[in-house]
Amino acid sequence: MMKRRLQSGFTLLEVLLALAIFSMIALTTSNQINVIRNTKESALAQIEQFDGVRSAIAVIRDDLGQAYHKRYRDLGGDLQRRVQRSEPAPHTLFDGRSNQLIFTSLSHRNFYATRKDGQQAEISYFLQASPRNGLSTLMKRESPIIDGNLFEGGSLYTLLDEVSQLEFKYWDDKLLKWTEDWNSDAGTTRDTFPKAVKMRVATVDPKSGKEVSIETTFKIGFPNNTDYMVAFP
Template sequence: MRARSGLAFIAIPRGSKLRGFTLLELLVALAIFAIMSLITYRGISMVIDTRSAVVSETQYWRELTLAFERLENDLSQVAPRPWRDERGALQPPLRSVSSLQVPVALEFIRFDANRAPLHGVYECRDQTLQLKLYPRPDLAAGDVPVPYVLLSNLSQCEFAFMDKSNQWLPGWNDATTRPRAIRVRLAVAQRAGSYERVFLIP
């Protein structure tokens, strides 16, 4: 008696034919795969681009907000204290200055958290808004301020000063009085419009 093998055989009906994919079917399958891959790639690329745009926009508004908050913090605490320059001459606690290198600058004395006087300068230069802080309120020969860039890529950076007649002036050098308010106007290159804030001076 013949032993049976453990292999199973499938009987193929007579007249039937085994066939694989035709060339046309393979081409259609490859085309569908390519289209799906392209859609997936574009979807991922759009997600990455959107995320980058959101991060860039968030950083832009954060820097702009922090710059205006710093301006408000400094200008709301202007100290009624004159200061001496390198030559020993008295200067007002708040004034505007300009030069060929720095067309627009705002110099001030303010109180810090410990009520100690702090000497700072806001400068519009090289398409940036910078804050420079001196080590002491009264300057000595060789004093070098520490610069901080608050905003960059600016197309407009202006200060204006309101006098007692509510008129806006481009500069302020009155040592006897302070301006009623200071207007700061900023515009960023490749962005529409400008941003303006008015700060009341105590």
């Protein structure tokens, strides 16, 4: 009798209890897998955000590191007079604002044998509003032709999408502080370039809404300020 009872199968209650335990284990495992997957996706998205910002910073660092200010006395008599009268004239420039930057640099690269571009170019960085989500796109304008209008012409490139903040500041050697604007064509900064530019840029992941913000400083290696100072009449 005892032997027959030991050989009998599981009761319905035991089966239901086993199924309940298995379901709980499966649900817990599934939730853990989802958490791991979501964490991985979030981490990868944040890494992509940082990579995008770092790539944009690398481009700006290369351009600003080669910002070039040509000698006023090397412009020639006609151009000197036009610059003095604030008339349009091909000349080097550094026009820095709180969220926009325009300057001349030796960072241009000519990859076409049929084009006779030089190294010097007009460079601009500015924000272009995006109609999709209220954010902006960081754009770069580059023109190998330095003409009387340094604010137009050339080619446009997208550097960074989903930008929520862009801020530039400029180091003033005389005031020993960061300023929010710089104009090499006027005022106390006339005929000079700043020795450094500070930038803060932030992007937002459209899916998670997380913001990545980076602040960095670019050194201008050869602002040529001492030798290029000019006393305008």
